Amino acid sequence: MITRPQHITHPTAPTLETERLRLRMPRYEDFAHRQAFYASDRAVWEGGPFTAEQAWRIFASEVAQWPLMGFGPFSVDDRSSGEYLGEVGIYQPLGYPEPELGWYVVDKAEGKGIAAEGARGVMVWAHETFGWDHLDNYIDPGNARSIALGLRLGGVQVTAPGADPTDVVIRHDLTSIVQIGGLA
Template structure:
């Protein structure tokens, strides 16, 4: 059973900014990008592809974490254009909050997920005082594993969502 974090919940996402990016509360029109991702073979590492109905339920439940739990996904904009999502996720069955990311096709390899993830880690440390946050990554998702390690995470022997997950732990005390 998920435990409600012992902190004040945010009714919506705060706005975070980096040198190039704005991280903001997801909007309804962002769903079109998630739908395209979930319909594609790129979603295989997330358990996809998914039908539009399934994709909507995933998107809506993730966005709904903001008022319920005080964290959730940030939509990521570059020059006013949506390029992906980076945030903290903890649906039922997750052992702890997870740092996760996805970028739209064409935005990969540009450092967007890395830059946004660093901003989210600093925010999580300041907002919640957490010492660490994990990634739960399918062992076949080499690009996400490489990104988790580039962000300074280390592979640890800890439970993930699936028994085969690679769990990468980030020390948030170093991110602040």
């Protein structure tokens, strides 16, 4: 069952700003970055690598969550240069038990705290916009870097259904992240 807010407050992504980042509605030109990610070995944790056609269907369906569900992916840009750095957002394709907090960054943005900073901003926005008290990550057990990031963000591993029966589920208490802050 898809969790849909009572009323859609955002048919398109709002623009959020953190200390270093601007989170915005994805644009067509962002797909080239997503396609490169999905064609790489890094996509193994997402079920890939994928062909360009498969990557397009995933990208387009995730972006379409905005008008259909009021949430979805944010493209992440460097605030000072405008350079595209990746994506952070809330995803809930058919089969996901709840909305999921997810991320990816381009190769050169890895290890710089971009996904963490963007994820904090999205968590604050989700709590303020929808009143949600938690968001989960559904992470393949082999994806040690994403598991570590989920835990570093203050999440705790819980026994709950994920997108796949083997997923590590990390739950984030949005009421505590709001106290820490995340938006500029």
